[in-house]
Amino acid sequence: MASSMSVSRRRFGRLLARISGSRRQFSSTTSSISIDDQQQQQAQPQPRSLNLYSAINQALHIALDSDPRAYVFGEDVGFGGVFRCTTGLADRFGKSRVFNTPLCEQGIVGFGIGLAAMIVNEAAKFRYRSGNQFNCGGLTIRAPYGAVGHGGHYHSQSPEAFFCHVPGIKWLYRLSVEEVPEHDYMLPLSEAEVIREGNDITLVGWGAQLSIMEQACIDAEKDGISCELIDLRTLIPWDKETVEASVRKTGRLLISHEAPVTGGFGAEISASIVERCFLRILDAIKATVNY
Structure with missing residues (x-):
């Protein structure tokens, strides 16, 4: 890499x-909370x-x-x-x-x-x-x-x-x-994370490919293109609602993954978003892969 x-x-x-x-x-103290609450938060790792x-x-x-x-x-x-x-x-x-x-x-x-x-x-x-x-x-x-x-x-x-x-x-x-966190904690399945907010195009990826996609967002910003980057985090079940909301805002979608394009999971995302956002899509959905 x-x-x-x-x-x-x-x-x-x-x-x-x-x-x-x-x-x-894990760090959310404000002036409105009590002293006991502050002490409890300070004691948390x-x-x-x-x-x-x-x-x-x-x-x-x-x-x-x-x-x-x-x-x-x-x-x-x-x-x-x-x-x-x-x-x-x-x-x-x-x-x-x-x-x-x-x-x-x-x-x-x-x-x-x-x-x-x-x-x-x-x-x-x-x-x-x-x-x-x-x-x-x-x-x-x-x-x-x-x-x-x-x-x-x-x-x-x-x-x-x-x-x-x-x-x-x-x-x-x-x-x-x-x-x-230092101790046991839980994360939800099927909840994507918006890493970077934008208005012109939605980028969806997962795993190590996200580091490449974030650099692409930085490069695109120099040309005046605002990219919204989403880490899917879970493929099955995947967060259709977060991706749909983003595409309805930007009107464009690019999916990137390391797996081959034929039969890749990007095709599943593309098909689902076309069904949900057909009238809001401004350009053809793109998939970029390594081979």
Whole structure:
């Protein structure tokens, strides 16, 4: 990733907080609140700006510490992991809860499901077989994707469109840098974030591609073009309402993702917005991809 992209990625240090289903900011003192409220707010831990690896490590610590049923297992996770996301977990929680597996991704996911037939056939459809009476126990699969990290023709793929087609799977993309609270917190599914407000065109993206898109917004601003940039954050289910409201304002939409254009998730967004905003669209919807 070019140096200009890494600089723009730092701009994503935004406060994200969701406690018990309602958003609140972690620094919101005003002159109208009481002294007791001020003391309580001062006692609360302040969020820190973390890179993605540190945020994952902190989240895993919280999960293992707060839920005795939680386990972490995978290739080299006992030694800290290839990307150092599991550093210190085995030392703190023991090798019975944090342990290595053979070099076999199918075996890892199958073990997580319960020695079943992996993601699409079993994990996604587990609850349908019982009328929603049981499931896979909140299975979360974390994996790298895309060009960042130089994973070659295996790990650098972006297969989101394939998994978005499978009922029962929720698909999330996170930014590389965010401000996160010190302790356990929750974020809603299906809620996009408007990173940058604008009036001339709406840009929609997710994951690492957003750093490129933000730089494009900066370059376009020099030519007098005001871009509104939206981080979709969750692909399934995705926030149609936020994108629709933006397109109704700007009249134009550009979607960018790393996956191939044929069958890409951008086509799903385009089709939905055409249905919702047909009479408000001023120009053809565009999709920009890497290949």
